Amino acid sequence: MTDLDAATAPAGGAFDEPTRRVGAGWIAAFASAWLGIWMAQLTPVQLLLPAQIDAVLRPEQWTDSVLAFGVVSGVAAVFTIVAYPVTGALSDRTASRFGRRRPWIALGALVFAASLVVLGFQTELWAIGAAWVAATIGFCVATAALTATISDQVPVDQRGFVSGWMSAPQSVGIIVGLVIVTMLITGAEAGYAVLAGALLLLVLPFLRVPDRPLAGGERRRVTARGILASLWISPRAYPDFGWTLTSRVLVSIGNALGTSLLLYFLMFGLRDPNAEDDLLVLTLVYMVFVIIASLVFGRLSDRLGRRKAFVFVASVLQGAAALLLALVPDLTTAMIAAGLLGLGYGCFLSVDQALATQVLPDPAARGKDLGIMNIATAVPQAVGPLIGALAVVWTGSFTLVFVLSGACAVAGAIAVSRVRSVR
Template sequence: MTDLDEASRPSNGALAEPTRPVGVGWVAAFASAWFGIWMAQLTPVQLLLPAQIDAVLRPEHWTDSVLAFGVVSGIAALFTVVAYPITGALSDRTGSRFGRRRPWIAAGTVVFALALVALGLQTGIVGIGAAWVAASVGFCMVTAALTATISDRVPVGQRGFVSGWMSAPQSVGIIVGLVVVTMLITGTAAGYAVIAVALIVLVLPFLRLPDPPLAARERARVSARSILASLWISPRRHPDFAWTLTSRVLVSISNALGTSLLLYFLMFGLGDPLAEEHLLVLTLIYMLFVIVASLGFGRLSDRLGRRKAFVFAASVLQAAAALVLALVPDLGAAMIAAGLLGLGYGCFLSVDQALATQVLPDPAARGKDLGIMNIASAVPQALGPLLAALAVVATASFTPVFVLSAACAVAGALAVSRVRSVR
């Protein structure tokens, strides 16, 4: 019997399928950690990073700044592809007395925070790119391990609700981050430093929760060869995993195309002199709908025992939001689109996460498999700005970006309809 076979045997410990519901304290600490993570990740993406790049480059034409932001995001995405599954696989095999996930959550948080502080001190485009890559790697480390705790600790019938507390803080994190760096804190370096400190403070409560360590017989031998070999998951043997992964890639690209250049769309597409203030308004609308949808539809999907219909409908709503932006490019329509997008993406985030935990091939490799699944969210979010920037540069218009966003969302809905093992 191989080490991996031994690690895959049923267990009453870290690898056992959870049956006891998690309590309010666990959910609160989980939500707090995600609040800090999303604020630290999305505040730079939505405002700090593009503004910093534009200030450093001072380009003659605004499309040069858009393209530079897209390139920096695209390079970070390449590192994300590697970091997510590898750190997830390593957390699966970590035999620390502190558990499998906590060491990686702690280390990832520290790397992420330090990289953000360093990012705020950069005055050149190369330094900005390098610091953002380091921040992205830290983000992968902490989120790969934290996402795996859903499969480790949460029973299937509670995963839609708990996943809602992973997605709802995303919107709260964006709005709080934007308020902090636009109204309370002046200066790029100070803005990055504040969200870095907030990240550490908000993750700490989760690190105090128990994390069952691997028993000796559950520990697989760690080697580069075994980790690399485990990264391949056959679509033929595990088609539902493949279709869920494909759907997430497409819907995440759709969301990234629809949101990543929103500041530029307001500034240059609509010629809005109050672009930053209106970005805050749109984000607030988006936030409210994401919170309602992620928590409400997540719990409803648990009660009905259905996932696919919710994910399908959520994808179609995102397509509708993108088409509104493409066909009616004005601020009022953008507000309607923000509500539709929040409703669709909030539902998608919570229910699709629950769906993903139910199509994992191996209970001994939850961190690695969910790390691969997380690539389908993180990489499109990083590549989206590059794809959108190329479309804008080629056409001098934002309309093709939103049309492509709608097409990807519809394709994502069709992909999830092919899942067979989960209703």
């Protein structure tokens, strides 16, 4: 019996808490899927998309390009708000013989990949925005279902470590993607196409992981009214869910403000003649610390049975990195800040994801509830560039962007300290 075969959902119903630890094969397939997803999502955000928009606009004022990128990201965020919870709710109720999550992971990956290929050929701003919206929807569909497999199949005392394998590939994906599109592939069309192909190839192994289908008695009738009604989770009735959601929104906005405009910061804030090369170096520094933090602190939080303290410290580290850039904006400071930001965000991603799975209100609605929780990561990542762009246009510099980034991260630390049911 292989590790994948041993990774079946726990005995009993699909909604039961899992007790069997997942093996190395399950974790490898899970990490592979996330590597493909992050590579396809973050490489465009960091380089391809802003460069494509700038090439199309050719603006007299560089701030116009920053603002256009922020608007495209902001529009995509609107669709994220709907796509995440609706997809999660549908996957909770899917009665396919292939299981609840796998059909949605496959569908999302296909939509995501196809949209990236189309995006590469667009030469008008509205078409770039429409293709990126479609890609974002595919991203949401795939990741809503993929994230829910943690609650479905991973026991609580292993979730910090497994969640680390969701966050560590984020940094690897950025650096590998940037290397591909700056050193190995020339042209936006080819760059987007290679990312799309890598996405499908890397997601494929996880589609072999067994996914327990719903039993007859567990199936619920799917109605639009029922899904819409289920999207509201009262923070008064479930305060820990509300505080965790709030913390994630704030920290994610802070991270997006600190990273999404980095290319523009190097090009126009520091007047760096080697902006693309230095972006690669900064990303590499960030990557190393994200990987270390996500895997080490995720496992440590499992062993200690504590989540809040790690999330609190992670948020403060990100705030310190952003404020450092605001006070001393130069390339050396950016290198130090990249390390601090990676250390803080890597810890946050793995431990906060484990924390989120422990404050879900209903075992029968894990996909939907985690979909709502994922909004708190995806929407800020999309809205952050717009907020940052408006701050740049208003002030003519990046100082306010980094001040806001630090303030959001610290506020996120305060919010997570209010969680009561998880240590």
